[in-house]
Amino acid sequence: MKKALLVTTVSGFVPQFEMNNVKLLQELGYEVHYAANYNTPSYGDDNSRLDGTGIIRHQVDFVRSPYSIKNISAYCQLKKLMKENKFSLVHCHTPMGGALARIAAHSARIKNVIYTAHGFHFYKGAPLKNWLIYYTMEYLLSYWTFQQICINKEDYKIAKRKFHAAKVDYIPGVGLDCSKFGKGFDDANEIKKELGLPLDKKILLSAGELIKRKNHETIIKAIKALNDENIIYVICGHGELDEYLKKLAQDLKVQNSVRFLGYRNDIYRIYQIADLFVFPSYQEGLPFALLEAMASGKAAVCSKIRGNIDLIKQEEIMVDATDVEGFCKVISKVLSDEEYRKRLEEQNLKTAKRFDKKSVMKIMNRIYKQFE
Numbered sequence: 001m002k003k004a005l006l007v008t009t010v011s012g013f014v015p016q017f018e019m020n021n022v023k024l025l026q027e028l029g030y031e032v033h034y035a036a037n038y039n040t041p042s043y044g045d046d047n048s049r050l051d052g053t054g055i056i057r058h059q060v061d062f063v064r065s066p067y068s069i070k071n072i073s074a075y076c077q078l079k080k081l082m083k084e085n086k087f088s089l090v091h092c093h094t095p096m097g098g099a100l101a102r103i104a105a106h107s108a109r110i111k112n113v114i115y116t117a118h119g120f121h122f123y124k125g126a127p128l129k130n131w132l133i134y135y136t137m138e139y140l141l142s143y144w145t146f147q148q149i150c151i152n153k154e155d156y157k158i159a160k161r162k163f164h165a166a167k168v169d170y171i172p173g174v175g176l177d178c179s180k181f182g183k184g185f186d187d188a189n190e191i192k193k194e195l196g197l198p199l200d201k202k203i204l205l206s207a208g209e210l211i212k213r214k215n216h217e218t219i220i221k222a223i224k225a226l227n228d229e230n231i232i233y234v235i236c237g238h239g240e241l242d243e244y245l246k247k248l249a250q251d252l253k254v255q256n257s258v259r260f261l262g263y264r265n266d267i268y269r270i271y272q273i274a275d276l277f278v279f280p281s282y283q284e285g286l287p288f289a290l291l292e293a294m295a296s297g298k299a300a301v302c303s304k305i306r307g308n309i310d311l312i313k314q315e316e317i318m319v320d321a322t323d324v325e326g327f328c329k330v331i332s333k334v335l336s337d338e339e340y341r342k343r344l345e346e347q348n349l350k351t352a353k354r355f356d357k358k359s360v361m362k363i364m365n366r367i368y369k370q371f372e
Contacts, residue, residue: 003085004030006055007078007092007101009062012042015049017118017174017288020357021091024365026054028372030088035081036097037062037074042209044263062096066133075100082108089114089371095121099137106144112371115141115165116149118174119285123154123306126283139163147367151286154306169367173286175357180268181295182349188272197259197273201232202335205274205298207267207289208281210239215280215303215321217241217248222327224252231257231335233278236270238263271296276334276341279308282321286310291355294348299341301330311351314344 004025006014014022014034025032034050035058041047050057060077063070074096082090082104089112092101098115105113121134142148142163149169150156156170189199197203204223208214216235223233235245235258242260249258264270267289271277277293277300284290284307291311293300302308304318312318317334319326334341 001031002029002088003033005033005035005082005085005087005090005101007035007060007090007097009037009064009094009097010040010042011036011038011047011050011057012044013093013097014055015047015053016043018093019053020175020361021364021368022053022055024361024368028368031056033058033085033087035060035078035101044265062100064096066096066099066137071096071100075104078104079107082110088112089368091116093118095134099141102141102144111146113145114147114149114367115145116151117155117159117285118151119283119307120155120158121283123283125305147370149367152307152310155285169363171360171363172355173291173360174288175360175364176288176291176295176352176355178295178353178356181271181292181352182297186269186272191269191273195234195259195261195270195273197232197234201230202275203273204231204233204276204278204331205236205270205293206233206278206280207236207264207270207293208279209237210235210241210245212241213281213283214239215282216245218280218322218324218327219278220245220249220252220254220258221324222331223254223257225324225328226331229257233258234261234270234273235259236261236264236267267292268296271298274298276301276331278327278331279303280319280321280327281305281308284308286355291352295352297345297349299334299344300348301327301334311355312348313351314347317344 033056038059060074062074090105091114092098093116122131142165145165147167148159148165150159151173160168249255277298279290279302286307301317303321317330
């Protein structure tokens with residue numbers, strides 16, 4: 001049987017974003033293997049979502065930091081795995097998983113290597129060190145990449161013009177199942193009751209890891225500046241900044257207006273309670289949470305960054321990531337103008353359909369079939 005190896009730094013990545021590709025590979029007759037650090041799951045607390053998928057798991061001791069000497073051991077583990085299994089193709093994701101997989105595949109003489117960039121760490125406005133480190137790394141590794149995949153237009157243009165992969169493709173994200181969002185769920189008020197949220201308040205919603213890149217801090221500060229008792233800010237996600245963000249809300253005396261729900265397996269239901277989705281990230285590839293909110297028929301206010309601008313076309317609702325006052329103004333405008341909000345909701349719903357999994361899977365099917 002043909003074998004395909006998926007590689008990501010942390011083990012939650014495939015069940016969160018790549019199950020459509022797993023199904024495609026299995027339908028094409030591949031035995032699917034997955035190398036990741038299973039001791040550091042993300043997008044959940046364990047690896048149970050991989051149970052019953054048919055995926056064969058391999059522990060590799062990846063560390064996210066490119067400066068960690070521990071990644072030398074991870075490289076050796078990955079190289080040994082590749083030599084022992086003779087994979088027909090390797091499809092890698094995430095910066096460190098993608099880097100070490102391509103080096104190991106080159107050493108193991110595997111030529112059929114696919115790398116999906118879910119947002120290069122160099123981008124317009126990125127720190128100089130990101131360009132010096134990550135651009136240089138991707139430039140060199142592109143020589144050992146047969147198929148490069150990008151999920152936003154900025155990355156695609158760079159990869160196409162500057163790098164050396166044999167083939168470069170753009171796909172519209174990882175493939176959203178639009179049928180899961182926006183209909184057939186409990187009444188919003190029932191969900192609010194279940195969560196202990198007041199029925200008479202406007203709900204701002206964010207979804208994403210509690211890490212610096214997601215920038216929940218700016219919206220918490222905006223809640224303070226808005227000083228509106230009719231607004232509740234709800235955050236879904238977990239991460240290393242959990243205690244910091246809760247303390248920030250307390251220090252700003254807005255703890256009663258900010259609710260932390262943790263990681264939610266039922267996020268598709270939670271979107272229903274939102275009057276407005278807020279997404280202030282510093283950096284994104286193509287943001288899945290924002291796309292889910294749009295597919296749920298929600299208006300959104302977001303930072304003006306790569307990835308977000310691939311989804312949101314109304315510049316007036318895009319704000320510099322650190323502009324607390326700017327977020328306050330846009331949030332107030334959208335919440336106070338129901339007709340305007342309805343127009344945004346209709347446009348977002350229409351845009352989200354272009355990123356449905358059917359179009360993505362069609363492209364990925366073509367890409368995988370070239371290795372048969």
